[in-house]
Amino acid sequence: MMRIDIISAVPDLLISPLNTSIIKRAQDKRKVEIFVHNLRDYAYDKHKQIDDKPFGGGPGMLLKPEPFFECIEKLLSERAYDYIIFPTPGGKYYNQQMANKFSLAKNIMILAGHYKGIDDRVREKFATDEISIGNYVLTGGELAALVIIDSVVRLIPGVLNDSESALNDSLMDGEIIEAPYYTRPAEYKGMKVPDVLLSGHDKKIKEWKEEQSKILTDKWKKINNLEK
Numbered sequence: 001m002m003r004i005d006i007i008s009a010v011p012d013l014l015i016s017p018l019n020t021s022i023i024k025r026a027q028d029k030r031k032v033e034i035f036v037h038n039l040r041d042y043a044y045d046k047h048k049q050i051d052d053k054p055f056g057g058g059p060g061m062l063l064k065p066e067p068f069f070e071c072i073e074k075l076l077s078e079r080a081y082d083y084i085i086f087p088t089p090g091g092k093y094y095n096q097q098m099a100n101k102f103s104l105a106k107n108i109m110i111l112a113g114h115y116k117g118i119d120d121r122v123r124e125k126f127a128t129d130e131i132s133i134g135n136y137v138l139t140g141g142e143l144a145a146l147v148i149i150d151s152v153v154r155l156i157p158g159v160l161n162d163s164e165s166a167l168n169d170s171l172m173d174g175e176i177i178e179a180p181y182y183t184r185p186a187e188y189k190g191m192k193v194p195d196v197l198l199s200g201h202d203k204k205i206k207e208w209k210e211e212q213s214k215i216l217t218d219k220w221k222k223i224n225n226l227e228k
């Protein structure tokens with residue numbers, strides 16, 4: 001079973017999403033176990049302080065190194081980690097290939113910063129993979145951690161059922177956009193489901209899906225300035 005440990009100053013941002021829907025089901029099925037560690041539990045000074053002002057000035061507060069070191073070193077004393085992921089806007093842009101790589105791991109640790117970030121010695125000492133989830137700024141690494149966990153857990157064998165994983169076929173490398181899907185009613189507010197999907201003609205349906213997929217993939221490449 002895969003094990004994921006997340007260290008965070010704001011564990012409430014993580015708890016509910018990790019105990020909902022497919023990620024919850026994956027844990028219930030013993031495909032993955034996920035532990036959220038509250039940074040404050042590792043603040044050993046009398047005021048349980050986890051943040052402090054940055055040296056050199058500037059706005060905002062930084063997470064202090066000691067609680068991270070305490071928590072990380074405790075975890076490292078218990079098992080080896082394949083990856084220690086550090087979500088940061090300065091990291092490598094996350095993609096499906098990276099999710100595929102992480103999904104083969106036994107043990108993963110994720111260090112989620114908040115406020116202005118974490119004292120940089122934590123990254124320097126422990127991070128194996130620095131990851132950004134896109135060109136915009138979040139309030140902390142927690143949402144990025146959830147994105148990474150969701151994309152990794154769904155790849156673990158036995159997590160998705162057949163109908164869920166069929167969606168996955170052509171998306172293996174995240175480079176093909178699938179044809180649109182419709183369900184009943186066949187007409188809603190004057191908007192009709194494409195006739196071919198109601199025809200029962202398997203070969204024509206397959207051809208239509210391939211054609212739509214190509215159109216949407218070309219459009220996706222164009223609006224994102226990818227090749228061609």
Ligand code: 6GU
Pocket residue numbers: 086087088089131132133134135136137138139140141144
């Ligand atoms: Cl990983 N963290 C933060 N704080 N902002 C981000 C990000 C990560 N990726 C994109 N923006």
